[in-house]
Amino acid sequence: MTTVRPIASLAELARLVSVITAQFPPRRGTPSHGTDVLRRRFAEDRSLMLVAERDGEIVGGALAFRAGGAVKIEVIALAPEARRSGIGRELIERIEDEAMRVREKPRQPPLI
Secondary structure, eight states: OEEEEEOOSHHHHHHHHHHHHHHSOGGGSSOTTHHHHHHHHHHHHGGGEEEEEETTEEEEEEEEEEETTEEEEEEEEEOGGGTTSSHHHHHHHHHHHHHHHHOOOOOOOOOO
């Protein structure tokens, strides 16, 4: 059985980045934000950083970030053995649910 949940720690974030890196060619191997930026954004966007775990092993995950009043999915990656099993769909659904929860209300321009 596979569990999808928010990343628990910076160490787990590093493990997920390794899984992501293994799924893409070298030019796309690291999320475009870079590892340092991921660590800085961890506290704010942790609920949008998801890991898919099977039998204690990370088999994939998704990284999404707040961007103004929206949420941007940076990357979704699954190990080959975890593909075509509905995990990707579950990652998307969890991000959509969390995006609705954290969505900021549009700011009104100041009245002059």
